[in-house]
Amino acid sequence: MKPPPSTSAAERQRLWHKLDLLCRLGLGLAPIAAEVCAVLRGLVGADAAALFWLDEQGLPAGFHHEDSPASVRNLFLNEFHLFTGPGETNILALARPEGPRVGRLLSPGASYFRSNSHNLLMRPNGHHYTLDLRVEVPSPTGPVTRAVAALFRTRSPVSGFSAAEASTLERASGSLQRAFLLQNSSWPGGAYGASGHVLLDGASLRPLSADSEALQLLRSAHVRGLGLYGAGAAMLPKDLLALLGLQPGENRILPVPQGLLDMRTSPMNAIAQQNPAPTATHLLLTLQLQRPYQIDMVRRIANMPLTSLQREIAMLAGLGHARAESLALTGVSNAALKKHLGTILDVVHASDWEDLGRSLRGKL
Structure with missing residues (x-):
């Protein structure tokens, strides 16, 4: 090499x-x-x-x-x-x-x-x-x-x-x-990607079946005890919910490589042929990957022909800060901001500060 x-x-x-x-x-x-x-x-x-x-x-x-x-x-x-x-x-x-x-x-x-x-x-x-x-x-x-x-x-x-x-x-x-x-207390918005489902026994919480999307999401989450590369649904551990930090009826956002894994559990009626008891339920674990828009925005801004300061200004607009806030956050004068903003608007093909923010959040 x-x-x-x-x-x-x-x-x-x-x-x-x-x-x-x-x-x-x-x-x-x-x-x-x-x-x-x-x-x-x-x-x-x-x-x-x-x-x-x-x-x-x-x-x-x-x-x-x-x-x-x-x-x-x-x-x-x-x-x-x-x-x-x-x-x-x-x-x-x-x-x-x-x-x-x-x-x-x-x-x-x-x-x-x-x-x-x-x-x-x-x-x-x-x-x-x-x-x-x-x-x-x-x-x-x-x-x-x-x-x-x-x-x-x-x-x-x-x-x-x-x-x-x-x-x-x-x-x-x-x-x-x-x-x-600098971690935020609330999770950001972003595009939702693949979603998958795992069916669990309502009494034992043991996984009964899972679709291919759920298996892929669990593999890529890299949770200890969930080395599932090459494994099928039958290889899911009996304590899957515990490994994911979930209790029946709970929802959780798990930060994982590539984004945030939205995990939701909900009861569902058992299939009558398998369990005729009318009160018996299975549990459905729904998994969906969310890609925070900020990550792709950084990649896009980093590749623009801008100076470091101009990228900082563009990021503030993309993250939803008001134009006036950027003066204090960057330490530049109003005249300097106007000059830099003109260059940024030309590169992004935006008309003003608000349009710049929308463009950066939308063109991902």
């Missing part, structure tokens, strides 16, 4: 700004994980990237990996205990506030190459060089690790990562922190 292509200064500046815009959306890290991985890979120059995020108690909550085979994903999700023993350099180990925040796997010890983490996860992925970053977020009791980012390269002729590249990845920590510090 050829070495990663070099990135121009202008492209690097665009990527840094795109990373910052994504992490300031208030969506958390999961919905923007795919875009963030692509940005980090481009900034440093790597063959693949992965993100692992943790909850407020420091426990693994989800992940996105760009090129991991289905068998490896299943193993990681279903047999996580294999990677938690002594000598295992797993996500929990990398999340501990010990040692440097970046580059702990640049020169791993001999025990690493004997571990399950290396032999069952890294090697099957073809990863021979790893650059890792611990993302810490301030809290009243001290810094708390909320994410681990990892970049990967294959064996020669591509070399390992340099100290300069480690420094570049560490610089991304500030933006990644904001993905946790």
Whole structure:
């Protein structure tokens, strides 16, 4: 494999700004994980990237990996205990506030190459060089690790990562922190995508059947215990609702890679031939993926021939801020805003501030 292509200064500046815009959306890290991985890979120059995020108690909550085979994903999700023993350099180990925040796997010890983490996860992925970053977020009791980012390269002729590249990845920590510090309390609007259904027994809550769309949504959610790549409906775990954090009759929005998974449970009458009791019910779990419009808006704005400040202004319009608010939020004068806005309107082909916002939200 050829070495990663070099990135121009202008492209690097665009990527840094795109990373910052994504992490300031208030969506958390999961919905923007795919875009963030692509940005980090481009900034440093790597063959693949992965993100692992943790909850407020420091426990693994989800992940996105760009090129991991289905068998490896299943193993990681279903047999996580294999990677938690002594000598295992797993996500929990990398999340501990010990040692440097970046580059702990640049020169791993001999025990690493004997571990399950290396032999069952890294090697099957073809990863021979790893650059890792611990993302810490301030809290009243001290810094708390909320994410681990990892970049990967294959064996020669591509070399390992340099100290300069480690420094570049560490610089991304500030933006990644904001993905946790600036989370909104309400979920945003966006386009709804695929929807699927799982039928559960009303008494035991055991899954009885599921359509192909539901299986795909559950696979891509990357919930621990739900490694379902290649599996059919018969392989759904008996405690599916518990794994999803649901109780009968509850609804929940779960941040997942690529968006938000809308999960709803509702009772339905049992099929008479299967259960003639008139009061018996089955439970229907409905799953639907929502793609927040802000993610696609960032991608679109980041590719526009605008300066960083002009992209900031465009984002404010797209997010629904009033024109007057943008003066305080960007710190520019009214005259400067008018000048920059003229350029933005020409690029987007909009007539005024309100039309700019509608165009950015609608042309996705």
